[in-house]
Amino acid sequence: AGGPVLLEAVGVEKRYDKFVALGGVNIKVRANTVHSVIGPNGAGKTTLFHMLTGTKSVSGGKIVFDGHDVTREPDHVRVRRGMARSFQVTSLFLTLPVRENLRLAAQGVAPAQALNCWRQPTGSLARTDTVAGVLARIGMERFADTPAGNLSHGQQRRLEVGMALAARPKAIFLDEPTSGMGIDDLDEMKHLIQSLKSEHTVVLIEHNMNIVMDISDTITVMQQGRVLAEGLPDDIRNDDRVRKAYLGNM
């Protein structure tokens, strides 16, 4: 399923001292797919995200995105190449309206940066078209003037996805976007993620197996810093090694 390979990791390693967090991970993500990364706690999913998006450096291996070797590039350069990662609630300006949050995200300003040093946004024009488009996409037009801090948990999680979308990425990386959600919010997030792949490529860490099985084109299963299996949801569901890794919790 999907288009050409947009993102490829080849033998990516991460060591902390002698501890091997990633032991040579290979992964190919095709354009316009939802590619999920699953695995037991501590399997290395978040570490892999750090490597792919550049928030931490690799100990070995190579990462190619959209035809460029980005292995040694810092995260802000990768953002310009079209990789956007959704961070959790800390990435929202809680006192500012939703619209303003998105406008700042479209200009490449994130709260951490704003706290450390306010720099002139580089995005020049306010990109009202981007903001309006994202508001529609995340289904939050009627909350445009609501301070982010007044939103429900589910709405905040959707806005976090919107913050990443405002960077107009080719690939969007979502780390457990449904964590702590009730059933209605879950459903909305599921539909939002599914809707993204017409224009974006989604790399997803997700613990909710029903959602993973429903919306993924490809699933990579990690265990102890390695890829245990990769395939279509049906292949993964029926894979004995995967079942064992989860001790029947699928």
Ligand code: ATP
């Ligand atoms: P979870 O679902 O629990 O978040 P995960 O699959 O995302 O798990 P990681 O957070 O990537 O797992 O962690 C992988 C392993 O690397 C864990 O055993 C963790 O303790 C270890 N680890 C992560 N960061 C460091 C660090 N800075 N120093 C030492 N070990 C680390």
